[in-house]
Amino acid sequence: MGRSNRAGRTADRGRATAEDTPAATGPGGRTHAQGPLSRAVDSGLAELRPDRDRPAAWSLLIDGAPQSLVDLADPTHLGFEYQRRLGHLVDLVAPPGRPLTVLHLGGGALTLARYVAATRPRSRQQVAEIDTALTDLVRTELPLERGWQVKVRGADARSVLERTPEGAVDLVIADVFSGARVPAHCTTVEFTALAARALAPGGWYAVNIADGSALPFARSQVATLGAVFPELCLVADPAVLRGKRFGNLVLAAAHSPLPVAELGRRVASDAALGRVEHGRALADFAAGATPATDAAATPSPAPPPGVFR
Template sequence: MGRERRAPRKRSADEGFEADAGSEAAARGGGAPGGPRSRRTATGLAELVPDRDHPRAWSLLLDGAPQSHVDLADPTRLGFEYQRRLGHLVDLAAEPGKPIQVLHLGGGALTLARYTAATRPRSRQQVAEIDTGLTEWVRAELPLPTGWQIKVRGADARAVLERTPEGSVDLVIADIFAGARVPAHCATVEFAALAARALAPGGRYAANVTDGGALAFARAEVATLLAVFPEVALVADPAVLRGKRFGNLILAAGQDPLPLAELGRRVATDAALGRLEHGAALAAFTGGAGPLTDATAVPSPAPPPGTFTGAGR
């Protein structure tokens, strides 16, 4: 899961980290050779754990929770289920290979930004990641290729969204976590309205949230998006939707019809089981839950103990 960590800011929100390959890791061949490594940033313990099956692939864990997976040899390979589903939405944001403008809210290891740059060359991307120490470490250990137009801003995701010009981006991806929870101020009607304002005509909003059990947070978040966008869809593991396990739910929204048929086909071909909900079924999924607002929202629930035992290792 992607995360936003609340930390003392080391840079102005208007400063950024431009994509380049000039780090020490890039000079020695790129990509954190050897075994696991870790660094404590301002907001927790970050760990890079090697993928046993892919020699240049790594999982990033933050305080033990799996955040993202990066394959330096093939940035189009998305190792985590929720990232593959977000990748489908990147693929369907425009004609194949066409450059797009993307705002990523939550950065981590920049997995989706790397994927977009590899599949849609010349795309312009901005990433909001509040933990500048994490960004610096990830860029040193997992360097970005020269020429990718990715700017990372060390700022709160909502603050960056508030400053995003109206109608300026084709895709907003919200993968925002404080610890292992979606922060309340990034899950409200007011936040969704800011995302809708930032989107160009035909643009789409995508979000990763986590929940389990009765799915009270997920149901309210669907109601929240339905209060702002006329078109909303959800993709999740059927076991998560039945409350059998804690997990990720991917939401997609827009002002125009979503590519539901193609999204459904892609979800059906994934290795992990997934179910697509939309229309009347999705409205019923809310179970009467009301939209979240800045005045009433609470963070998403914490994962149950043991959820991430052995994750990414």
């Protein structure tokens, strides 16, 4: 998927007891002078590598696969394509600056939680990240700013979603990966219905997935979200949509119309190519695809060998 196109992830290696922990440890954080860091976490070998272009930025890799980019000096910087597209949705879900209540399914280095906190002060956020060792690493080396209302729950994404009260959040962001694959139980109509239940009126559901070649998983996910939500759109690199390479696709869904035109303008302004599909074009894209259900779902496809080199 490349440096700026790797899907974020939540390790999903069994159910865990939910436990709220504060995500921040105060100001400061790792400096480039300290060099890279490698540490075993629950989901594999985590590496923090200094970014050559930004003096306070770090890339998080798990088993060599890029996961997140965090700039401690500028939490509004979103270095990966899929994160910028999710950032556009954060910007558009409500008027600028208005605080949000956000549920992040998948934590990684907490890049999107940082973005929400920086662009929408007083927002309340909960993050489901089952890899507690990774959360500890991030809290220590890449701490959040004091005062940001972010809690990390060490639990499986679906178990947290099941416990979320009805109508409790403005935005659910699902970025759930086990290794490099979306786990089956987080891909289904039943999972999507839980996300819809958690949303307040006017709320949105945003999903990051990865697929390639004929895009069977992506087409099924469009059908799956469409079985629950009447409004949806998809954002991806045109080469990914043509099946030319494996990469990320971001889906947005809601019960009221999405600002597709404005989203398209923002995507077009990015340095990386992107296209927004919706309406008839998206229906044609998913034509013949079957929604995934708990009874028959499978994980997303594994990336081709060498995709992260």
